[in-house]
Amino acid sequence: MLLKRMIKRIYRWFSRLSLQNKLVFLYTTLFMIPVFVLVFVLSHEFYENVISDTIRENEYLIEMEKIQVQKNIEAMREAAQTLISDDQLIHFVSDRRDKSVRELIEFQNEHIDSKELQSVNPLIDYSQFYIDDPSLIEMWPLLFRENRIKSRPWYERVMKQNGTELWWLKRQDYRLLSNVPDDNPKISLFREVKDSQNNHLGMIEISMLQRNFFPKMYSPITDGQSEIFIIDQEKEVFTNPANKFLREHKFKKKHFQELIQQLTQNGKNRFIYMNNSIPYLIASTEIEELNMKMVNVVSLEKIDSETRKVRYMTIIIAIVLLAILSTLTYVITSLLLKKMYKLIENMKQVEKGDFTTKIDIDGRDEFSTLAFHFRNMLSKINHLIAEAVNKQAVSKDTELRALKTQIDSHFLYNTLENIKMMAEVEGKYEISDALTSLGSMMRYNIKWKNEFVVIGEEIAHIKHYVMIMNLRLDRELVLEVVIPNELLNQEMLKLSLQPIVENAIKHGIEPSKAATRGRIIVNAYKDDQFVFVEITDNGIGMDETDLAMLNRKILHDEGYSDRQSQSGNGIGLKNVHERIVLFYGKEFGLNVRSVKGKYTSVVIKLPYLLIRGANGNV
Known part of the structure; x- marks a missing residue:
C-alpha cells in the first residue's frame, strides 16, 4: 500500500510538469540509471579484481613461507635423527656405571666438541640431550640431567607422545647454563629417546629461533598493510613483536578468538573479516607437521578506499556531465517547443472567441503540421459559423412564411371539413374518406417541427396517399x-x-x-x-x-x-x-x-x- 501511494504521488507530480520539464526529467533519469549501474558494476568488478590479485599475491607469499618452514622442519628432524642415530652417544648414556675420568675426557673430545653434534644446520640455535640419570656428569652444552626440565609445560606432552616428535612454540626460553630468560621466541622439536630394550633414556630438544624458522613472518613489512601470525595446537597466537600492524589495527584477544573460530568451524582457507568497519583478507594454510596454522592478515582498507574514491569521482564526473547535458537539453527543447508554446497561445485566443487569430508557424516538423491542420480547422469553423448564421436567417424567414401559411391553411382545413360534412350528408362516403385522407396529408406536410419522424408515421402518410390515388386511377x-x-x-x-x-x-x-x-x-x-x-x-x-x-x-x-x-x-x-x-x-x-x-x-x-x-x- 505504501509503495502504491508513493507511485501515485510520483505520477501526480510528474503529470503536473510541463512537457519541457518532463523531457529533461526523463532524459536525466534515463541517463543517470545506466550511469550509476555502470559505475557500481565497474567499481565492483575493479574491487573484485583487486581482491583476487591480493588473494593470489598473499597465497603465494604464505605458500613460499610454508615451503621455507618445511625446509626448516626437515633440518631440525635431521638434527634430531643425527643425535638418536649416534650409537656411541646412545651407548654412553645407556651405561649407568660410574665412568672413569679418561672415558669422560675421550667422550667430551670426540662428541661434545664435534661440530656435527653441535648443529647439522647453522640456523639451529641449539641441540640438547636430557638424560634420565641423576648420577650423570653433565657435559655442556649437549648433555643435561632430565630432572632439570620436568617442570616445563611441554615435558608431560612429550612423554605422552610415546617416541613421536612434538613441536612447541616458545615465547621465552631459559638457558640451562645461565638460567637467564631469553626473550627471543623459539620453536623446539622434542622427542623421547629409548634404548634397545625400549627403556626410557631421556629426550632430545632441537631449537631454532622463530625469526629463522618463519622468515617471512619476521621480515620487515614493506607496505604496512599485512602481517603473518601462527596459531599453535593450543590455539595460542604467536606474532612478530617487531611488527605493529595488528596492534595499530586494534586486533585484540577477542578478534583472534573470532578468527580462530571461523578458521576452525568454516574450514575456509580465505575469507573477509570485518574489524572496526575495516575489511581484512584472511588467508591461511595448514602446517600439518607442526599441527599449526599460518595466517596472513591483509588490510583491504586502502583498496576499499581507492575503489570508493574511483566510484565517487566517476559519479561526480557523471553528475557534472549530466548537469551540462541537462542544460543543453533544456535549451534545445526550448527551441524545439517554441512552436508548440506559440500554438498554445493561439489556441487560447481561439478559446476566448477570437476565431480570426493568425497562426504564423511554418516548417515541416510535427508542430508545423499541427498548426497547418489547426488553421484548416479554424477555416472550417468560420465557414460553419457563417453557414449557421445564414441558416438561422433562412429559418427565421421560413418561420414567418410558415406562420402566414398556417393562417391560410385554417381557411383551407375549415373548407375541406365543410365539404366532407356535405358529402356525408349526401351519402358520398368515398368522397368523405378521400377528403379525410387529403386533410391528414396536408397537416402532415405543413406541420414541420422536425426533420425526423418514425417509420410508423411515414407509413400512415403513405396509406393516405395511396387512398387518394385510388380515386383517380381506374x-x-x-x-x-x-x-x-x-x-x-x-x-x-x-x-x-x-x-x-x-x-x-x-x-x-x-x-x-x-x-x-x-x-x-x-x-x-x-x-x-x-x-x-x-x-x-x-x-x-x-x-x-x-x-x-x-x-x-x-x-x-x-x-x-x-x-x-x-x-x-x-x-x-x-x-x-x-x-x-x-x-x-x-x-x-x-x-x-x-x-x-x-x-x-x-x-x-x-x-x-x-x-x-x-x-x-x-
Missing part, C-alpha cells in the same frame, strides 16, 4: 406493409417514402396495361447496425440501360449529364438520396433494382436508430 392500388413492430420506431427523414411511392405509381404502375391490380410492398429489416426499407412495385420495370442511368442520376455520377433526364424521371428519388446522405453520411442512401416487365425495387439504407416513446401503430 383500378384499385394495393399497399402491403411488412414491417416488424420493433422497427416501427426506427428514425428516418420526413417525406422519404412518398416520393418513392409516387415514382412507383407514376412511372411503374400507371403505364402498365396489365389486368392485375397495382401492388406496392413496403418491407423493412435489420442487418447488424443498419436498417433497410424496401419499396417494391409490380409495374413495367426497366431494362439494364435505364436502370444504370437512373442509379447514376440518383448518385449524381460525374459522367451523368442533366440532358439525359429531360423526362424528369428520378428527380424525386435523387432528392431523397441527397437528403439521406446530407444527414447520415455517404455510406447511406438509395439503391434501385429492377427487371423489365416484372418489378422495380428501391432500397433505402439507414443507420439503426430507434426513437424512444414513438408510436409504433400504423
Whole structure:
C-alpha cells in the first residue's frame, strides 16, 4: 500500500510538469540509471579484481613461507635423527656405571666438541640431550640431567607422545647454563629417546629461533598493510613483536578468538573479516607437521578506499556531465517547443472567441503540421459559423412564411371539413374518406417541427396517399406493409417514402396495361447496425440501360449529364438520396433494382436508430 501511494504521488507530480520539464526529467533519469549501474558494476568488478590479485599475491607469499618452514622442519628432524642415530652417544648414556675420568675426557673430545653434534644446520640455535640419570656428569652444552626440565609445560606432552616428535612454540626460553630468560621466541622439536630394550633414556630438544624458522613472518613489512601470525595446537597466537600492524589495527584477544573460530568451524582457507568497519583478507594454510596454522592478515582498507574514491569521482564526473547535458537539453527543447508554446497561445485566443487569430508557424516538423491542420480547422469553423448564421436567417424567414401559411391553411382545413360534412350528408362516403385522407396529408406536410419522424408515421402518410390515388386511377392500388413492430420506431427523414411511392405509381404502375391490380410492398429489416426499407412495385420495370442511368442520376455520377433526364424521371428519388446522405453520411442512401416487365425495387439504407416513446401503430 505504501509503495502504491508513493507511485501515485510520483505520477501526480510528474503529470503536473510541463512537457519541457518532463523531457529533461526523463532524459536525466534515463541517463543517470545506466550511469550509476555502470559505475557500481565497474567499481565492483575493479574491487573484485583487486581482491583476487591480493588473494593470489598473499597465497603465494604464505605458500613460499610454508615451503621455507618445511625446509626448516626437515633440518631440525635431521638434527634430531643425527643425535638418536649416534650409537656411541646412545651407548654412553645407556651405561649407568660410574665412568672413569679418561672415558669422560675421550667422550667430551670426540662428541661434545664435534661440530656435527653441535648443529647439522647453522640456523639451529641449539641441540640438547636430557638424560634420565641423576648420577650423570653433565657435559655442556649437549648433555643435561632430565630432572632439570620436568617442570616445563611441554615435558608431560612429550612423554605422552610415546617416541613421536612434538613441536612447541616458545615465547621465552631459559638457558640451562645461565638460567637467564631469553626473550627471543623459539620453536623446539622434542622427542623421547629409548634404548634397545625400549627403556626410557631421556629426550632430545632441537631449537631454532622463530625469526629463522618463519622468515617471512619476521621480515620487515614493506607496505604496512599485512602481517603473518601462527596459531599453535593450543590455539595460542604467536606474532612478530617487531611488527605493529595488528596492534595499530586494534586486533585484540577477542578478534583472534573470532578468527580462530571461523578458521576452525568454516574450514575456509580465505575469507573477509570485518574489524572496526575495516575489511581484512584472511588467508591461511595448514602446517600439518607442526599441527599449526599460518595466517596472513591483509588490510583491504586502502583498496576499499581507492575503489570508493574511483566510484565517487566517476559519479561526480557523471553528475557534472549530466548537469551540462541537462542544460543543453533544456535549451534545445526550448527551441524545439517554441512552436508548440506559440500554438498554445493561439489556441487560447481561439478559446476566448477570437476565431480570426493568425497562426504564423511554418516548417515541416510535427508542430508545423499541427498548426497547418489547426488553421484548416479554424477555416472550417468560420465557414460553419457563417453557414449557421445564414441558416438561422433562412429559418427565421421560413418561420414567418410558415406562420402566414398556417393562417391560410385554417381557411383551407375549415373548407375541406365543410365539404366532407356535405358529402356525408349526401351519402358520398368515398368522397368523405378521400377528403379525410387529403386533410391528414396536408397537416402532415405543413406541420414541420422536425426533420425526423418514425417509420410508423411515414407509413400512415403513405396509406393516405395511396387512398387518394385510388380515386383517380381506374383500378384499385394495393399497399402491403411488412414491417416488424420493433422497427416501427426506427428514425428516418420526413417525406422519404412518398416520393418513392409516387415514382412507383407514376412511372411503374400507371403505364402498365396489365389486368392485375397495382401492388406496392413496403418491407423493412435489420442487418447488424443498419436498417433497410424496401419499396417494391409490380409495374413495367426497366431494362439494364435505364436502370444504370437512373442509379447514376440518383448518385449524381460525374459522367451523368442533366440532358439525359429531360423526362424528369428520378428527380424525386435523387432528392431523397441527397437528403439521406446530407444527414447520415455517404455510406447511406438509395439503391434501385429492377427487371423489365416484372418489378422495380428501391432500397433505402439507414443507420439503426430507434426513437424512444414513438408510436409504433400504423
